[in-house]
Amino acid sequence: MGKLDGRVVIVTGAARGQGEQEARLFREEGAEVVVADVLDEPGEALAKEIGARYVHLDVGEEGAWRAVVGAAKDAYGRIDGLVNNAGILRFNSLVDTPLDEFMRIVRVNQVGCFLGIRTVAPELEDGGTIVNTASYTGLTGMAAVGAYAASKHAIVGLTRVAALELAPRGIRVNAMCPGAIDTAMSNPAQLDPAADAEETARALDGLYRKLVPLGRIGRPEEVARLALFLTSQDSSYITGQPFVIDGGWLAGVSVI
């Protein structure tokens, strides 16, 4: 028996990275999955491989969300879960961040999450789940990612409010706050065919050995297991909470 047997879950930003691993794991655990992304080619290929349905979705576009809900209901007849995973990151000091860059980040990370909750929640079966992907920068500051950190703090706030408002229907809403995870976002060399993957992996390992108490960067499969926990009955009495998954990075300041 799978942990998600009979459930239908939409995962945004699922063409690659953490969303891809969430879609794969949820299928393995018995869910029907809607893979939603702006990257059509890898999204379609993944959906075909795992037996899911691909839908083009720009999470910042209101009308596109209605199309995703329609596609999920047409294909599977119901919706039980949503993972708001799509996100983008840009590096800039606050005083150097142009307004349009700030707004682009807010549009995808924060507005995308809001539209996802607002559009999907009324369609969710009672007892459904929403998992929002925030970040450790949703709980603490980090230089050079001001717009991103602001949008991720907002996601934690949206999570708490949605949990309160949807609890009467038994819908649980939680947030994941990953630290550094080895995807194209933290490791853009993954997208560069000319990059030496082993050399990049060694450099990353060296960096995170110093920064992270557990001594390594996280894997997208590890975040997918947290998303599974928060989407399944294993977390049946948990709602409105941010879950840090960061190898101990936020545990405190290390002097050893």
Ligand code: NAD
């Ligand atoms: P990623 O860049 O590999 O994946 C992000 C996915 O989101 C991609 O498939 C991308 O096409 C999709 N996406 C981007 N804009 C979109 C839009 N407008 N509409 C729909 N899809 C869109 O990175 P990832 O690490 O897998 O990121 C997943 C989530 O985890 C993001 O919300 C990110 O902010 C968060 N996160 C990542 C890290 C990390 O270190 N990798 C740390 C903390 C939080």
